[in-house]
Amino acid sequence: MEKTETAKQVAQRWVSYRPSIKVVDVTVRDGGLMNNHRFSDDVVRGVYNACVGAGIDYMEIGYKTSKRLASAKEYGPWKFCDEADIRRIVGDNKTNLKLCVMADAERCDYQDDILPKQDSVIDMIRVATYIHQVPVALDMVKDAHAKGYETTVNLMAASAVPENELREALDMLCDSEIEALYLVDSFGAFYSEQVHYLVDLYLKAAQPRGKTLGMHAHNNQQLAYANTIEAAIKGADMLDSSMAGLGRGAGNCQTELLLGFLHNPKYRLRPVLQCIQDLIEPMRAELRWGFDIPYMITGVLNEHPRAAMAFNAGNDRGNLVKFFDSLVEKE
Amino acid sequence: MEKTETAKQVAQRWVSYRPSIKVVDVTVRDGGLMNNHRFSDDVVRGVYNACVGAGIDYMEIGYKTSKRLASAKEYGPWKFCDEADIRRIVGDNKTNLKLCVMADAERCDYQDDILPKQDSVIDMIRVATYIHQVPVALDMVKDAHAKGYETTVNLMAASAVPENELREALDMLCDSEIEALYLVDSFGAFYSEQVHYLVDLYLKAAQPRGKTLGMHAHNNQQLAYANTIEAAIKGADMLDSSMAGLGRGAGNCQTELLLGFLHNPKYRLRPVLQCIQDLIEPMRAELRWGFDIPYMITGVLNEHPRAAMAFNAGNDRGNLVKFFDSLVEKE
Numbered sequence: 326m327e328k329t330e331t332a333k334q335v336a337q338r339w340v341s342y343r344p345s346i347k348v349v350d351v352t353v354r355d356g357g358l359m360n361n362h363r364f365s366d367d368v369v370r371g372v373y374n375a376c377v378g379a380g381i382d383y384m385e386i387g388y389k390t391s392k393r394l395a396s397a398k399e400y401g402p403w404k405f406c407d408e409a410d411i412r413r414i415v416g417d418n419k420t421n422l423k424l425c426v427m428a429d430a431e432r433c434d435y436q437d438d439i440l441p442k443q444d445s446v447i448d449m450i451r452v453a454t455y456i457h458q459v460p461v462a463l464d465m466v467k468d469a470h471a472k473g474y475e476t477t478v479n480l481m482a483a484s485a486v487p488e489n490e491l492r493e494a495l496d497m498l499c500d501s502e503i504e505a506l507y508l509v510d511s512f513g514a515f516y517s518e519q520v521h522y523l524v525d526l527y528l529k530a531a532q533p534r535g536k537t538l539g540m541h542a543h544n545n546q547q548l549a550y551a552n553t554i555e556a557a558i559k560g561a562d563m564l565d566s567s568m569a570g571l572g573r574g575a576g577n578c579q580t581e582l583l584l585g586f587l588h589n590p591k592y593r594l595r596p597v598l599q600c601i602q603d604l605i606e607p608m609r610a611e612l613r614w615g616f617d618i619p620y621m622i623t624g625v626l627n628e629h630p631r632a633a634m635a636f637n638a639g640n641d642r643g644n645l646v647k648f649f650d651s652l653v654e655k656e
Numbered sequence: 657m658e659k660t661e662t663a664k665q666v667a668q669r670w671v672s673y674r675p676s677i678k679v680v681d682v683t684v685r686d687g688g689l690m691n692n693h694r695f696s697d698d699v700v701r702g703v704y705n706a707c708v709g710a711g712i713d714y715m716e717i718g719y720k721t722s723k724r725l726a727s728a729k730e731y732g733p734w735k736f737c738d739e740a741d742i743r744r745i746v747g748d749n750k751t752n753l754k755l756c757v758m759a760d761a762e763r764c765d766y767q768d769d770i771l772p773k774q775d776s777v778i779d780m781i782r783v784a785t786y787i788h789q790v791p792v793a794l795d796m797v798k799d800a801h802a803k804g805y806e807t808t809v810n811l812m813a814a815s816a817v818p819e820n821e822l823r824e825a826l827d828m829l830c831d832s833e834i835e836a837l838y839l840v841d842s843f844g845a846f847y848s849e850q851v852h853y854l855v856d857l858y859l860k861a862a863q864p865r866g867k868t869l870g871m872h873a874h875n876n877q878q879l880a881y882a883n884t885i886e887a888a889i890k891g892a893d894m895l896d897s898s899m900a901g902l903g904r905g906a907g908n909c910q911t912e913l914l915l916g917f918l919h920n921p922k923y924r925l926r927p928v929l930q931c932i933q934d935l936i937e938p939m940r941a942e943l944r945w946g947f948d949i950p951y952m953i954t955g956v957l958n959e960h961p962r963a964a965m966a967f968n969a970g971n972d973r974g975n976l977v978k979f980f981d982s983l984v985e986k987e
Binding site for chain 1: 847848849877878879881882883885886889910912913916917925926929930932933937949952956974975976977980981
């Protein structure tokens with residue numbers, strides 16, 4: 326537990342900062358869930374340039390989804406992240422920004438679609454898994470690690486996993502080749518006390534094996550940023566965020582808020598603000614992500630936000646009482 | 657410190673709740689700062705009915721401002737809260753909801769304008785004071801207490817008060833007749849660790865004198881709700897919130913979020929949602945409160961949000977980089 330103590334002490338030196346913390350920008354990857362991954366090259370390039378300019382550590386550029394499961398007619402390029410598409414934006418990426426993609430367990434032809442590292446500009450593969458897919462996820466990690474990538478596992482919907490299964494999964498995942506294990510609040514259901522409790526639980530598995538802990542929060546209860554801070558204070562060292570919070574439903578922890586909190590002089594806010602102003606906010610009217618009371622209601626109920634997303638996409642948007650009644654009745 | 661320990665233990669029983677916590681709805685009072693207190697009677701009555709229906713403990717209906725300092729031509733009735741205006745909305749208020757008003761130090765003719773309690777439907781006077789006005793505030797508390805009211809002191813801009821002055825003020829205020837002392841984050845500048853530190857500091861003065869601690873947060877860094885939770889967990893028992901967060905600039909802790917957290921069965925969310933849907937959200941396009949990046953920037957800098965409010969009211973709204981540059985240059 327020595328590392329936790331130290332991290333906490335450093336976090337409590339208020340005007341200082343913790344150099345080990347890394348920021349992972351998920352704007353294009355998580356935001357793609359709001360537009361079927363159909364961002365223009367200008368937007369993706371703008372986010373990339375902003376990440377480089379802001380000193381952000383990683384940028385997640387999209388998913389590696391099997392083309393058997395999703396068609397290129399229905400989805401934009403960031404659903405698949407072909408090497409040529411990525412290189413069209415970043416060239417050989419001769420910058421300090423590392424690139425990563427997300428590969429969903431059971432939705433990725435990883436043996437074929439993930440190239441050997443020497444043939445790819447991608448630096449890290451993030452395997453997203455539900456609790457019942459952990460064995461598949463472990464095979465994906467093994468494959469990506471053998472090909473030369475950094476790897477993480479993002480265990481989704483942690484708020485809905487029974488604790489005995491969770492403990493078992495954490496041990497299995499931390500015995501694998503991963504660099505980092507993620508606490509993921511898919512439903513935006515956590516309060517600070519639950520974040521504290523779970524970060525401690527995850528660190529108990531991660532620290533003895535030398536694994537980093539990550540945090541991925543959603544803003545259903547307007548706590549994505551607050552909970553990301555809490556995870557950092559307790560020892561999480563990889564923090565996911567997105568510009569203007571762009572992401573599925575209520576969105577993510579906002580990069581612009583997080584950089585203000587971190588106090589690390591390597592980060593610069595201005596390029597993020599410029600990107601938000603020029604490229605992200607202009608998409609809000611169409612994509613309509615961000616905190617909204619229907620997401621709050623699914624968050625309180627510890628449910629997937631899909632009911633709220635469907636409601637907000639329909640004609641009853643704004644009829645909060647109707648949505649509330651429909652969920653309460655369903656209970 | 658026994659009370660704190662107990663409060664904390666109770667808060668940590670996660671599916672339970674703390675019966676001593678009271679919610680103070682500040683929608684009309686703090687929201688009035690966005691429209692010169694010109695709410696229609698329908699809105700004020702709607703908020704009142706929603707508070708009654710939701711089981712909220714107090715509703716703050718406006719300010720008691722001296723008519724020498726502000727004219728009834730420029731401001732609506734909730735700047736002054738004449739007894740007749742309040743009674744037009746609430747009658748004799750034969751409900752469990754208590755009513756309160758805010759009286760700013762040096763801006764209220766309290767000797768004359770605050771009636772004896774037996775002539776008023778108001779239950780509580782909340783005295784708002786900056787650190788240099790504490791002696792005036794104490795006289796206002798004495799006056800209101802002698803007239804028969806519950807009283808609180810809301811010490812504003814706590815994030816900008818030197819700690820030695822703060823400690824002195826807390827002792828003076830807690831030696832007075834107040835029922836409750838408020839921690840007020842006027843600039844939306846606090847993170848959780850600062851809330852924890854200050855709540856402990858305030859409780860050290862308040863608890864031995866049997867005073868309740870209150871929390872009033874602003875959403876400049878999208879932490880109003882999160883920080884209100886943190887204050888509650890540490891022992892604050894009076895929590896300010898507003899419907900849809902309506903309040904000055906970035907607004908307040910949202911009542912709808914807070915009720916979800918509190919788990920007290922006496923609170924009901926549905927009347928709040930109905931009021932937000934019917935009366936509050938329809939005002940958003942004109943009043944334009946709520947989290948926005950310029951408020952975040954003043955929050956990070958621990959400044960009054962007035963620069964952000966002026967910017968957002970002007971033609972450059974949305975030009976985040978211009979606002980950022982103007983504040984950085986000013987530094």
